Amino acid sequence: MGKVKLATSWLDACAGCEMSLLDVDEFIIDLAQAVEFTRSPITDIKEFPEVDVGLITGAIGMDEQEEEAKELRAKCKILIVLGDCACFGGICAMRNAFPKEEVLRRAYIECESVKDGKIPSSPEIPVLLEKALPVNAVVKVDCFVPGCPPRAGDIKYALSELLQGRIPVLPSEMMRFD
Amino acid sequence: MSDRKEITLTINGKQVEGKDGDTVLEVCRANEIYVPTLCFLEGLSTVGSCRLCVVEIDGERRINPSCTYPARDGLVVKTHTPNLEKYRRLILELIFTERNHFCFFCAASGDCELQSQAYRYQMDHARYPYTFPALPTDTLNDFLVIDHNRCILCGRCVRVCGEVVGNHTLDFSRRGWRTLVVADLNQSLGQSSCISCGACQQACPTGAIFSKVSAYRGRPTESEVIQSLCSLCGVGCEIKVLVKNNNIVRIDGSQLTGPKGQLCDKGRFKQVYNETPRITKPLVRNKKGDLEPASWEDAWKLVADKINDYKGRQGAASIAGFVSSLCPTETLDAFAKLMRNNIGTSYVDTLDGSSYRALTKGISTSSQDGKGLAIESPLEAILDSDCVLVVGSNPLESHPVAGCYVLRARARHKAKLIVIDSRPNTFGFRADIYLRPKDGSEDTLFGALGGLVAKKAKSAEKQMRFSSLAKAAQATGLDKAAIQEAAAMLSSAKKPVVIYGEGILNTNNPKLVARLLDLAKVVSRDGLKVVSMKPRGNSRGAWELGIANQNGIAKAKPKLVYVLMSDDAFEMGDWVPQADQAEFLVVQASYSSPLTDCADVVLPSPIWAERKGKYVSLDGKVGHSQKVLEPPSGIKDDTEIISKLAKKL
Secondary structure: OOOEEEEEEEOEOOOHHHHHHHOOOOHHHHHHHHEEEOOOOOOOOOOOOOEEEEEEEOEEEEHHHHHHHHHHHHHEEEEEEEHHHHHHOHHHHHHHHOOHHHHHHHHHHHOOOOOOOOOOOOOOOOOEEEEEEOHHHOOOOOEEEOOOOOOHHHHHHHHHHHHOOOOOOOOOOOOOOO | OOOOOEEEEEEOOEEEEEEOOOEHHHHHHHOOOOOOOOOOOOOOOOOOOOOOOEEEEOOOOOOEEOOOOEOOOOOEEEOOOHHHHHHHHHHHHHHHHHOOOOHHHOOOOOOOHHHHHHHHOOOOOOOOOOOOOOOOEEOOOOOEEEEHHHOOOOOHHHHHHHHHHOOOOEEEEOOHHHOEEEEOOOEOHHHOOOOOOOHHHHHOOOOOEEEOOOOOOOOHHHOEEEEEEOOOOOOOOEEEEEEEOOEEEEEEEOOOOOOOOOOOHHHHHHOOOOOOOEOOOOEEEOOOOOEEEOOHHHHHHHHHHHHHHHHHHHOHHHEEEEEOOOOOHHHHHHHHHHHHHHHOOOOEEEOOHHHHHHHHHHHHHOOOOOOHHHHOOOOOHHHHOOEEEEEOOOHHHHOHHHHHHHHHHHHHHOOEEEEEOOOOOHHHHHOOEEEOOOOOOHHHHHHHHHHHHHHHHOOOOOOOOOOOHHHHHHHHOOOHHHHHHHHHHHHHOOOEEEEEOHHHHOOOOHHHHHHHHHHHHHHOOOOOOEEEOOOOOOHHHHHHOOOOOOOOOHHHOOOEEEEEEEOOOOOHHHOOHHHHHOOEEEEEEOEOOHHHHOOOEEEEOOOHHHOOEEEEOOOOOEEEEOOOOOOOOOOOOHHHHHHHHHHHO
């Protein structure tokens, strides 16, 4: 059997989940032997090929991220999401209590560290969605690993199960939302 | 209710026993069958609002919440079918999507019943769209925060506030998904009738109500839990102290809805940490007149030399000792022995000795003579009372849990409340009748009330000096009708209780106590029910040891004064006048205060959490506090300081 092809997508997130993925210690060697990393922050490949497993960290906060999630969903057989942002909206969803305009004004104009700020409006940059959403609000997700960030052990468990052909659900004693 | 009929149910195919009147959930719990719950809290009424405890019952069309379903003989119940588990997971997802339940920055994460149920049901995502409502957070209270984002509307806070605390500050506003827990008529908690007792915080299953002083200090799972006794006020509440890395994380009532499990703002929040600078080394006044650190040996030697010096030159009567009745009995006893046996002075007093003198003289000159403090009732008598007369006391300020007993009696069976106080007293605003006689005219009022009650009952209490209504109205400046109304209320009471406190005890007027006890005797049908609000945690213990000097020390003008105030809060009102006149002042204290500033020698003393010992509650019950923290290095136990000093005399 050839290597399992994996593509990852880092959406509205802080990199904590990626750090946690790197934190699996020597399992990363087993992983590298069993898995071919295609598009990922490590390989710097820009395009999604057709893959077996798609992995998303982060919520859907901008139109570009929505497109990216849909593209990866279309090109992968199994989609796994890591972290509270991807599973529930997480930190990114904290802005959802405020209208989008207020969020942008606070960040780009009113923020204490900003001088003569203006809200970026170039057509080349992605547009903030009205609300940050969990990934399963946009595309079908097959496997969820919550946690902020998920513990390295949780990620190892989920990936090991996937490599052995099972779709994992974290057991109660492993689940953490924080 | 012990003679309730035995019933037999079939739960999950097993025959189990229950009692008639139990709910299905109670039968499950009694038989160790776990049923998940959120809105249920033992000791509170059941409302069935969370629906997590649903069960299948043969003969019922739908699944039913077990917490509200009455158990009956022959019932066949299933608690864990796949169908029920499916619904429970669904309910959790609905709760999570209804509000903003994000755990990663929540103070209750790791200590949250909603979170642990979500883990239990492996809820790694929600299948429903999140509503992300914009909800307010109320942070104006000194100790409590209500974060509506995390509220699941279980109503445990509302029920505990109404049913246990008796204050009923919290309730629901609006309907359906717009429902919010509010204080009073939608005030912020800090501006409401809330007494900050924190019962709601302890009852809250999530982080919707959390304590400012305990947030992020540590998780219960990382903490050691130590059962102890709150030694602040003499109610003698049982506390559960959570300790992590020699820091107090949180203080909980041992059993929120059980006896002695309720706490107040002082016991629950103010004791968690105190930012007043600690005294950690013995301090001795040097030649320049400044206090400077000294070794224990030097400090002991200096104090011992001075004591020997004054004793030799002016006699033991030139030396006096004052001790705070926040100290446990062991310390009090050691201090009294040091003064009486080692030094030989009879001048020992507690800092609240004047209350003791008013109390004992009052009892001895009333018709209740000869029984001393034994005439007093247990605090729990308040809970059964149908009419509470509170005189010269605001129990919600001085002994908040005792105050809550009054509120609970009012909430549960509409007990009447009469407040008599010549000083402004906010407890009066909660009363049916609030009488404010002119200062010093209280005894006339007691006499008039006693006369009216005795006349109605046609009893011939000869011991009491009754006053006429007209005379009382003139002396007190009160309306005749108001006095008559209060007397009528007392007359119709079946189980009246009289509570009196600092307003009577601090007047140095034992006659007031005597007249009040006479009134209590006329009013009582079912034996005398009197409770006095003694000022501190071990006041009664200190007084039973005979530490409070019968005559006071005011006239003696002692030259060397030793004050063991430990962690007692320094208040100008408690100022020991003798300390001011003393030529040599020794203060043994935990915190720096104006009193330590003017001392010649300051000895460090442990705080409540760093000592253990015996306490006698205001109604005479013996309890024991435990050591929950290791003291900072160099701080010795009060008894050790005293015994080392005694050896040097």
